[in-house]
Amino acid sequence: MKVAIVGASGAVGQEFMRVLAEQEFPVDELLLFGSSRSAGRVYTFRGREIRVQELTHDESLFSGVDFAFTSAGASTSKEFAGTITARGATMIDNSSAFRMEADVPLVVPEVNGSDALNAPRGIIANPNCTTIQMVVALKPIMDLAGISRVHVATYQAASGAGAAAMDELAEQTRQVVDGQQPTVDKFAHQLAFNVIPHIDIFTDNGYTKEEMKMYHETKKIMHAPDLDVSATCVRVPVMRAHSEAIWVETLRPVSVDEAREAFENAEGVVVIDNPSEKSYPMPLNLAGEDPVFVGRIRRDLTNECGLSFWTVSDQIKKGAALNAVQIAQYILRNR
């Protein structure tokens, strides 16, 4: 199998290389692409050195490529999608460029894997990290009892803003500890010792784009146009796993035991929920892990038909690179 990574030097690009190796994805040849700035860098994949090539509009760059994993921002994805797919490569795109287009499937394999088998433009979109993590946890409850609405408050790690943002959080923290004025560049405000209720840009209805992604993408992935989501997305001083406090309203009352059993049997979910032993998912422990972790499962005290729970998942893995690779695996198994 010939595989390409576009945006190879970014946090997600680097994770693609690790995930392809960990998952023993059948890569015979790996091509790395980046901007003119990162072209020439050399990375090691399975003991072999690979040089990053500059991404251009030369279609022959992607000749024979089966899967191209792209994570270089929405404008790059839009500009180069034609080039990448021209010779038959399937583009699995981590940006927001194509997610809401009708002829581009938006896929989380545990939820709607079969949508990946119908991609007329050769493009499959990887959802936003916060959405992926949430829909994996919503799926078993949806199957159990239906869901009519969702409230979610997020606790999002620095990694969602990229590798440089993670460096900035580390640097800001060191500066605060040393009594210096912290540098603010990648975030809207200082993140160290703060929380920022603002991720991506604001839209006309007062929600951020990040929050509206959770609204729109959830409907599309779950094939549930009537399922509404109201999200508050907040950046917290954590390195790389996102947490979410979620309330769902179900179509019939669901007991905590039923819900726990559904989570335990769900693909991609691991339950950590033993309060008496101070055991629940936390981002510090779970960075680098594959699953979506669920805990704090309990009734919604405001609603007979309500459940509340807490999820944690690695933003760069299941929230980005791992989900994209799992889409390719699903296609290989099912086409």
Next chain:
Amino acid sequence: MKVAIVGASGAVGQEFMRVLAEQEFPVDELLLFGSSRSAGRVYTFRGREIRVQELTHDESLFSGVDFAFTSAGASTSKEFAGTITARGATMIDNSSAFRMEADVPLVVPEVNGSDALNAPRGIIANPNCTTIQMVVALKPIMDLAGISRVHVATYQAASGAGAAAMDELAEQTRQVVDGQQPTVDKFAHQLAFNVIPHIDIFTDNGYTKEEMKMYHETKKIMHAPDLDVSATCVRVPVMRAHSEAIWVETLRPVSVDEAREAFENAEGVVVIDNPSEKSYPMPLNLAGEDPVFVGRIRRDLTNECGLSFWTVSDQIKKGAALNAVQIAQYILRNR
């Protein structure tokens, strides 16, 4: 006026001294009490040195005291309430000891100040910090349109666990930055670069006591037995102001403009809500401030009769010492 502070060496005790001075509370004589461990320490109030006395069961210690502000934990409050109030002092208690007792008013002056005027046992309870901050923001919406239920996710600062906990967050952060193993003592787990969905102990229904305080105390303060609250309370690596993401269901649809006007006119509330200028409440900027700050005001996308907003308030000030002093001020103005 003769005033006593019980628990004078704690984070809240120290804040009582600052708030009494800032508010120009008419203190003629200030007495400081503490455990045998802190007895003998000397603090300066309005330029005068005051020595901490050991709290004992000697009722004469509180002879002539008008107001005793107590913040030394629930067990101390329970043990010494009789002693403190025996000679006619009004005890304004920051602990959870008496909050839910029928003959003890639970008061946030902006919401139910007049309840403070009927305290048959001479005890008035100060609510939990997360509840105070929330009900100040709920009050104008309740008055505008009624509220049937509330969902709230908190982002709580280290200060809620006391002065030693704030020191521990600072120390943990320094240790992580220096590549050392962080010390964990005051929190259930490492807080630096983490979030912990666990504050106070767990109860049988899967909620923590902190979360159930928001449920029970809100009903009592707002005189709204049918108003249900489902909370997820989370500790975040922030020093001393709490943040809350709140959704309310109102009895009739409320526009964002109506809600904003109600917040702007509400006592104790300051609106910071100008997304285009990256302007919204954040804990880093607002530590040490008096009001409850409200922003991110928008419709709940899941509910015609729903609103979503974000609040930040200093946990030690309005969440503790300031609210208690405001209760005393209310009594002085209205009795």
